[in-house]
Amino acid sequence: MSNKHLFQKFGFLRAPFGIGVGRYVCQLQRITIKFCKNHGCSLGIRSFLEHDLIDYAKQNPGVVVYVKPRRHRSPVLKAEYLNGETSWICIANFSRQDIIQWMELLKTQYHDGPALRLLKLWHTDFPSIQGPWTPFTFKNPPLNQIKFPDKKIGEALKFKPTATEELITLFEEQQEAEKFDQKIPVQKGVS
Amino acid sequence: MSLLRKGQQWGTFACVWHIFDATWQDPFKSAHLIKKYLIGLHKPIYHPLNQCGDHVIVINSKEIALRGDHWQKRVYFHHTGYHGGATWTLAWELHSKDPTMIVKKAIYSAMDGTLQRRFTMQRLHIFPDDNVPKEMLENVSNQIKQLRPVPNRLYEIPQEERDKIPRLIQYPSDYQLK
Known part of the structure; x- marks a missing residue:
């Protein structure tokens, strides 16, 4: 990306407002065809005007078509859209076939596409079903009730008992065993 | 941005206060x-350019423990900028003068020397004991776990429990205890 892109419009790809609601609304409102009657670079657009323009206008009653002859200037297509944007194409030396395709593109797009730098190639209004992360997600709910600083919460994790604790458990086991021995007296005189 | 989205944004970038003993x-x-x-x-949202640092309150900095003979051997250097202005202060000396300084300097030098370091340090609050101002303490919503278990002193154990500890050896009656 070079510096000239810094002033380019940027954003995410999005549908124009209300495009999917009810009937289809053609976003192209007006198309102005500027051309020269004599110059060679307008040859393609002149043949387009002769053969295809009437059909185009009939097929798209929602689009206002202006034809503007001007002397010795290169031919131009200027499209104006419902959202106020305009798209401008220089069609010097374009063939009739090319111009049909460009007219089709201008009719079907809803804004000047290449003028918008896409920030990302994908976009969603709902990036996460669970909702974005906050510092309080996955927190243990009892933490809300605790008055900080809490000695129990703050103490280091213990992975194994200390020597003292082990000694005390050994001692307790020994005492338990002694009690058990006392409860069940060993039978004497059995061979 | 809708009101709901705004709330989510505030939630994600909420500044949390932690406490560390x-x-x-x-x-x-x-x-x-x-x-x-x-x-x-x-945080999973961490990026060096976004503001996601938290506040940390360190309490009981007077009770820190240094390894080995670091209290005697660790030296803090300072130079006033004038001739003969160099001073070398031992760790125990510094700690007796300001019990928060060793912790502060340790954290400061643990961080990379970027322009952000001084601003990050402003989010650190160190107290020599556990007397934290009430308005600070009511922000706290998390406690950082200690790295080392605090040793249990014999005089802190109540007498009933002390009696239950098994006696390993019986000193002879004429044994001279220090």
């Missing part, structure tokens, strides 16, 4: 732990 902790090892919370490295 420095009792019997090595300041130089806990510095690397506290640093992460101050910078915000513990």
